[in-house]
Amino acid sequence: MNSHDAPQVAAAEPLPLLDEMGIGRVLVVVAHPDDAEYGTSAAVAHWTSRGIEVGYLLLTAGEAGMQRPPEEAGPLRAREQRAACDAVGVERLTMLDFPDGVLEYGLPLRRAIAREIRAFRPDAVVCGSGQLAVAWGFDHADHRAAGLATIDAVRDADNRWVFPELVHDEDLAPWGVQRLLLTGASATHCVPVDAEAERRAVASLSAHEAYLADLPWHPAPQELITGVLAEQGCLAGVPRAVAFAEHRLRG
Numbered sequence: 443m444n445s446h447d448a449p450q451v452a453a454a455e456p457l458p459l460l461d462e463m464g465i466g467r468v469l470v471v472v473a474h475p476d477d478a479e480y481g482t483s484a485a486v487a488h489w490t491s492r493g494i495e496v497g498y499l500l501l502t503a504g505e506a507g508m509q510r511p512p513e514e515a516g517p518l519r520a521r522e523q524r525a526a527c528d529a530v531g532v533e534r535l536t537m538l539d540f541p542d543g544v545l546e547y548g549l550p551l552r553r554a555i556a557r558e559i560r561a562f563r564p565d566a567v568v569c570g571s572g573q574l575a576v577a578w579g580f581d582h583a584d585h586r587a588a589g590l591a592t593i594d595a596v597r598d599a600d601n602r603w604v605f606p607e608l609v610h611d612e613d614l615a616p617w618g619v620q621r622l623l624l625t626g627a628s629a630t631h632c633v634p635v636d637a638e639a640e641r642r643a644v645a646s647l648s649a650h651e652a653y654l655a656d657l658p659w660h661p662a663p664q665e666l667i668t669g670v671l672a673e674q675g676c677l678a679g680v681p682r683a684v685a686f687a688e689h690r691l692r693g
């Protein structure tokens with residue numbers, strides 16, 4: 443068979459860029475300190491530079507993730523996460539006290555996430571897909587629980603008859619999120635980011651200095667972030683980007 447006889451494979455169409463019209467506030471929900479710093483934070487830096495308010499909700503303090511006692515690791519990781527948020531322009535950082543490493547999907551977790559959604563009132567929520575198999579292998583159990591609980595909590599936050607105590611006891615009215623942006627899923631859209639957003643994303647991951655020092659195999663933040671953003675940029679035909687699976691929940 444010569445080259446003219448070889449079957450032709452159509453080139454994949456570039457992913458469309460995410461339409462940010464109508465997005466004024468974004469809530470990023472993750473299980474641990476540092477979870478938002480593996481690419482998502484570049485999109486966050488892009489958004490905050492455009493005047494979009496971004497809040498982070500961490501479900502645990504990551505206290506089981508270091509080679510030191512949890513009572514020491516938790517406060518240390520909280521300080522590093524605060525520095526990481528500062529690097530990308532995030533002021534609102536909420537950290538809950540669910541146990542690291544054994545995060546369980548269930549009503550208490552859904553309620554806590556729904557509470558923050560109602561309090562912050564975001565137009566879009568960013569979270570994991572909750573899938574077992576992701577691009578980098580089998581996802582962490584905490585990440586899966588966080589993703590599934592957040593997806594369900596988005597619906598819970600919009601229903602006054604689910605967790606009615608949030609209305610009656612805390613005066614938190616229902617809130618309908620317009621869009622859900624999933625990481626770790628088959629991407630549908632990309633957020634293009636510039637060199638400055640990339641620089642700030644590298645700084646946000648580098649802020650987890652003590653945590654990364656416990657991981658001698660971990661790539662340097664500069665190497666990791668530039669590689670991730672370039673790879674995802676290829677999906678949209680741009681130099682660098684962050685990819686999401688977008689689900690529109692309202693018109």
